[in-house]
Amino acid sequence: MSFLRNRMGTIVVIIIGLALFAFIAGEVVQYGKSFFSGDQTTVGEIGGEKIKYEAFNARLDQNTKQYQQQFGQSLTPQLTSYVQNITWNQYLSQIIFKKEVEKIGIVVGTDETRSMVSGTNPDPEIARNFTNQQTGQLDRAQLNQFLNNIQNAPASDPMKAQWADFVASRIDAKKMEKYLAVIHNGLYVNSLEAKDDYEAKNKLANFKYVTLNYASIPDSKVTVTDADYQSYYDEHKASFKNPAELRTFKYVAFNAAPSKEDTAAIKVQADKLAADFKASTNDSLFVQINAIDAVNKAPLAFQRKGQLDPKIDSVMFGAAKGFVYGPYVSNGSYKVSKLVDERVGPDSVKARHILLNPQTEGGLPKTLAKADSIKKLLEGGKSFADLAKMYSIDKASAEKGGDLGTFGRGAMVPVFEDAAFAGKPGEIKVITSQFGVHILNIEEQKGSSKVVKVATVDRPLLASSKTQSEAFAKAQSFLSQANAGNFDAEAKKAGLEVKTATDVNGLASALPGLDNAREIVKWAFKAENGDIADKAFTVGTQYVVPRVTEIKPEGTLALEAVKKQIAPAVLNIVKAKQLSEKLQAAANGASSIDQVAQKAGTTVVPIQNIVFANPVLPGIAQENKLIGSIFGSQPNKVSKVIEGDHGVYVYVVDSFINPAPLTNAVREKQTINQALLQRADNQVFDALKDKANVKDYRAKFL
Template sequence: MGIMGFLRERFGKIVAAIIGLALFAFIATEVVQYGKSYFNGSANDVGEVDGEKIKKDDFDKKVDQNTANFKQQSGQGAINPQITSYIQETTWSQTVSQLILQKEIDKLGLVVGVDETKDMISGPTPNQLILQNFGNQQTGQFDRSALNEFLGRLRVAKADDPIKATWANFVTQMIEGKKIEKYITLVKNGLYVNSLDAKDDYEAKNKLVNFKYVALDYASIPDNKITLTDDDYKSYYDEHKKQFKNQQELRSLAYVAFDASPSKDDSAAVKEQITKLIPEFKAATDDSLFVAVNAESKTPLIYQKKGQLDPQIDSLMLNASKGFTYGPYFSNGYYKVAKLVDSRFSPDSVKARHILISIQAEGSPEKAVAKADSLKKLIQSGKKTFAELAPLNSIDKGSAVKGGDLGTFARGSMIPVFEDAVFNGKKGDIKIVTSQYGVHLIEILDQKGSSKVVKVAVVDKPLEPSSKTKSAAYSKAQAFLGSLNKNNFDEEVKKAGLTKKTAEDLNGLASSAPGLDNIRDLVRWAFKADKGDFTDQVYEPGNEYVIAQLTEIKPKGVLSLEAVKKQIQPAVLNIAKAKQLAPKLQAATNGSSTIDQVAQKSNTQVTPVQNIVFANPIVPGAGQENKLIGAIFGSQPNKVSKVIEGDRGVYVYVVDSFLNPAPLNNALRQKEQIGQILLQRAEGGILEALKNKANVKDYRAKVL
């Protein structure tokens, strides 16, 4: 709940964030690396960097920790396969980045000394993570007294106190983050912008050109009028080969799906099942027990305000009388019946403090409650204050150093038992409640606002396909699978009247594709199969049965011409069209002294363009034309140009005039602006350059 367990809960966040803060700019554009030796790694390794193994157990622990952090920050108890894949990807990027940078740091001998470490923790300008985690919740400012209080308690803690180990690990990670920061700073300090750079940049952004042009568009020739040769494709491919470097192995599938979604009969059966519960639900005196026994979701009964309930019953329940029952209704894949258990007016927010007592440390729940009761009596008698007892007795160290203060919070911020205690009580109450965290001694410091809240019990049943529905769909899929051989997939799809779909360019860790969810098993098969193979079994991603054929393998490295032929076809077509159009426009140019004469001879029109800058090569109506604008800024005014083969057509132009900007008398500001952009690009480029140099092998698709 919220702030509870500062070191237990928030330190996980700190450790995960330390690398993330240092590497954020780098890993934002990371792409997973797939080595050619994909099938060579040990089942105990997820990859290696320059020969250093990344052990699966270590990687799994990091993934688990980052998953726990994500759940805590997002408030989600369960996460879908897409989020899981994202967390795995981020963890991989962090791990590889850290290993690569660590090797460079070791080569340079970068260190963080004892005095520097102390300064990061308690110096005049503490490390950013110290500032974040010892901040005042109300003001958001750094709370040095809270830091000093914690460090004092740390010094007197026993040697085997787990907090000491957690803190030591945090400091180590903070030091490693500082080393990375030093390395990045060293590289950045080597970057320099001179006055010529500033002048060129200034003119590129401010020098204007006015010109006229005539064009013959590639679109004027239908694609079906062009016959491309192998040489056409090869010529383009050889010239642009560097653009086709594949950073990771990718595989594509063709597949058919047999729908096993719930039928009308299935829907009617589930609706009838929950309808039969309504009389008993209305008569129930223990609604929590009824929900626990009969509901699928078993959602705890808590007070909720307007906007927190299911939209179908939100306004309805807020205006109903106690005992009102509504349903069945369908929502988010479930048939539901809702019953209003209670309604009341309740504070909008509460300010409270607590002392959290460990049941394990006390030996039993009864002993923990007894201790809480004794502390309560000390406070009520005036012998001790809550603020005095919290640092000495609470295992929630984050709030303990603040006298147990949890700040001000709204409904939904705390666990139900705690929330009920503080929102249903009144200012000044001191209460004792037990939760999964331990026994809480709570004092309600303040309550603000007042809104109507309701407690609604919901019994739900999921709408799922029946065994009959699933069996029928599976039988069709199995029959189709039995008809296949390596060469007749398309033929059998057509014969069965099915729709063939595609899932293209899947990486080895893909968990979904357009139209498909939960496909990890299918992807694992694909990365073990050969091109042309079809699945040896029926796969079940969701409410459908899928049979697929592996249609393409794109290995890591420069892709073959065959692999990119479809991708480059539009560009190759334009080049072929340019070969037909350029001579026509050149013929119109020959003997012409004005752009108007060129237009007349080529049976087209002159298009005037004004105020174009080199830094933004957009021609109104024609789009981005880098070659055209580049040529224009290297031309002389009033001279008809040669033919330029652009991206949208072929062009001939004449420059009317250049408008030079005011002289750049002080290049300092311009240099600073360029420098900032250079530094931002450098952060992403450093790791990219190191990764291109490093030997990174990725075995995750095989072992995860």
Template sequence: MGMILVIVIAVALLAFIAGEVIHFGGSLLRGDANTIGVVAGEKIPYADFNKKVEQNTDQYRQQYGANLSPQITSYIQENTWNQLLSQAILKKELDRLSLVVGTAETQDMISGKNPDQQIIQAFGDPQTGQVDRVKLNNVLNNIKAAKEGDPMKSQWNAFVAQMIESKKAQKYVSLVTNGLYVNSLEAQDDYEAKNKLVNFKYVALAYASIPDSKVTITDGDYSDFYNEHKASFKTDQELRNIEYVTFNGAASKADSAAVKAQVEKMLPDFKASTNDSLYVQVNSETKTPLVYQKKGALEPAVDSVMFSAAKGFVYGPYLSNGSYKLAKLVDSRVGPDSVKASHILINPATEGGVEKALAKADSLKKLIVAGKSFADLATIYSIDKQSAEKGGDLGTFGRGTMVPVFDEAVFNGTKGEYKIVTSQFGVHLIKIVDQKGSSKVAKIAIVDKPLIPSKETQSAAYNKAQAFLASVSGGNFDAEVKKEKLQLTPANDVSGITASLPGLESARDLVRWAFKAESGDVSDQVFTSGDQYVVAHLTTIKPEGTLPLEVVKPQIEAAVRNKVKAKQLLEKIQSASASSIDQLGQKVGAPVVPVQNIVFANPVIPGVGAEYSLVGSIFGSQPNKLSKGVEGQNGVYAYVVESFVKPAALANTVREKQQIGQNLTQRASGQLLNALKDKANVKDYRAKFL
């Protein structure tokens, strides 16, 4: 029995492992559990990628201070991947060429006459755009005096290392771009392409003139088109085509009425409240601070009534931004439009707590009242170095520019007054330097309840999705969709790291399933995205490399059909046996259209669109000679060139060469990286991790 059990367990484990290989497209053979990608044979560890994503995410939050949506998260992950990919690819080339940045060169990048752009960004004066040498030298002296292991020293070394790597990359790109050359013949050709004019007449037989039902496409037609355009069917990553139906679980009319009723019940207590700020904190979903606002800054529905209402007036319930709300006029007054202020910002963490920071601010206030210079003390004590360099001056600003507690202090105070307030940035000692303008402002308290679907609504939608899922398989998915009169949504060329799909803000679970499933599979579960319940069908798997004809057949069908139509239309023009464009127009039943002043560099035919083959053929023709039929984007054409208008002789060949060279150089770095990427045989396993 023991032996039988061992065999059974072994077989089960083997089946499980084999199943995982099949379901994840052979993932056990494609990268290991710790590798997110491979570049030129070198692995990119997932831990390194994740650490870099966290750093870039923190930077994004610091810069924009916003919550991260699935789309933003995907954007950060994609940028991080491209950064690591570029670094790995360039490192190979830099090492191969032994490109280095020497000690003297590094020193010159930091403190030389022409410092590196990263030094300018970190230590530049926003007013002048030049490096603040005093600030830079202070940092360098502090770094020099720091002991080994000091975090400041480590951060500086990492900063310099990054700067050196950027410099190496610049050198490499320069090596390539310095080898680019534009000769005089190229300059002359480019000048003529932009300035030589042609006047011509044409006859067009549109593809739309032949009904699709009159055209039969053969396998040979598909093969011919596929072989002719094979290079355009190459993909650098695995892709999926998905289609899906959604069942809406958003709040119903009954849900809306129920939430509105909840808010209406709050109305008497809200009206009677004597501590509106506390009431908002306790009862509102959104804890909005109570601040004075001028007309035009409030929501339109509230803005139109509050500035003529009496204190204590309550408006609502009203629906706004997905919530039912009540708004109460707490107070109104006439206040300044803008304020000029200075501050000294004190860090509670370095002072031993908020109480000690407040005590220090109070001490500084007493010194200033006694005659000490506010500007001098700001330079010494303020941790806001940007304003400290200007004596604490924050300039002139309007309402809503600063954090609410700061705004309240400066707009409700008086000119020349000193205020001490605490915000998330620290303790502020504020001097109100000046106040300008005056207008009526209102302090509004708002309580809100979000309009969310009830459990009953969600259950009903989910049950419908489950019932549909139970009724379908890969073979009858589209038929069941039509039978149930559901809306089918296609999502083509989905990559393994796609975060959202049309109508679905969060679709990672669905995409992960698609990259484990086989073509034709229906999802094995109902997916949830916001208030939508989703059942999906995987229609096509597009492997990395050149896609086979069977895969691209649906997307090329229209173009192949036009090819077949083109043969018929070309035959119609040929059989007309016309000797002039006017005679041809009469025989094929199409008008003769005159066109003036077309240039080779912009092959757009008025009223038709871009026709590259037609315009290219025209500029290679002789005047007054009826052309053969030309297959275009929108139809088949025949034409007669009436005249070419040559431009004036190129006056400045050197300048023309420089302009072409600049455009070439600008494109070179991106094209260079793409070429290196192709050569590096990049393996992307992000779909396994993200």
């Protein structure tokens, strides 16, 4: 008790200190979680500015639709990842450059904006959207008409807001262009740089060398110490900066693809399908009932040679109407195809249309009646362009007088395409499609070739429930036995190949052998090192069980994290020390390169016409240190030992052949400056990105 009384003050201070430390540590941990993982609505931070998921997702959705519209295809996991990165880079560029532009006071004034939109030299994007398809030149009248319509449109018109956003984006692009112009104008190449570059590309060196290769010492004969690793790591520490967290994991896959029995059973179904298709008298209805693939269920359209599945393209163009081909295997299905119709028709059509919306016109009957009235006005001589601007809901074509340009087969929906290709030039038709009611005017038809209409039904090659159950049971059995210590051993016991996905980033969508592995990646970035998934992931026709084996955090990686990576280089450094001593001993007192070779027990290799700009040693590889040293040496003098990337070297320069004097420094400067300009934009962006302290939380959401 006396001890406690005498030291009570100290004890109280310690207790209070521990309590404060616990409180502060708790806050730091919570702050750290928020700092490194963001909140539940933030997809990233750029220069302190938060990117909200809702805004990011809206732009991502817009970019996805634009990509699909431009390329006419649905997005694979790889393309989805590509569009996601484009969207993220748009935010990076927009925010980073905006801050820089504001900092140095770059502006685009009212007069400059007006010039960009309607001046003599409008913005390239505006010019592209208002280019006359026939002349390839800017259609000034069309642009002015559009601007007049926008100006007179009510404030509630969505086109007005869209145009304002578009112009704002072009102003931002102009500011960025000015900012980069400031950078470009600061790049300068002087005459000395031009001369050095010219000589680096044209001055020739002739020399002889002897070498002792690192491969001459077996790895097993070399002892590498921790100090060797630490020395290499310290010297190259800057190269071990990890821009984003990476994870490595192993995985095994259990095959649930269709068995031979499954395939045989599906073939029987396909054979019966072929027989029924031959007997069918209503091909369109048969397809709607029996086709499983949505593409096959799409309305039938005439197609030219080269547009059909390669398996049937040549066959159908040489067959008679009613011919049935199959079953054949294509894109993972048994398919049966029937030649429904054939004809000779135009290759392309130039047309225009007016599109009406039944929902806003009071229903389809009223819309068709209105379309007939418009058709009569057109047949009576009214201007198609004027009526298109007045009535068409397709604003993009309406501003061009309803013009759709010239299109080939496959560019339009089947019902519209059939009408355009089957009609005659000058004809006006009323057609109903999923987009509404069209008043179509066929202006011109070009070319002539045979086209066919082919109907296809299919039976996908899918695994039976028995096959899937067996594969799933094997995966579950493996899960019940495997742990962090025996993962590889259990896989070997089960006859499974263990694959490794190395240094995977948090946004990866594919892995070696797995095209759509996003769910596995998301799991891996939530797991701890050594964790095995608590379930088998379904990827295509496989059940996959992963295990995290390494986590590389963002920032400079620790020595242990890169030890395996740097091991070959460290091994060569240790070998270099041994071989350098041997080769230096041979060089000591030698008066010629031949004496060095004789003492070292190797041969002299003569080399001709090497240039500094291409430091490649013929028959070996790139040797920067060696070639750099040669071009800094005096002829006829045996060198010291040079430790290269592939061995140690001693050389003697026979001669240098100087190029003709540089007579046109201006051209050389221009060449170097062009190379600088090509690199400058990306290098500036990378530097600004580093400075912006970018935090990327996309892996949580995507």
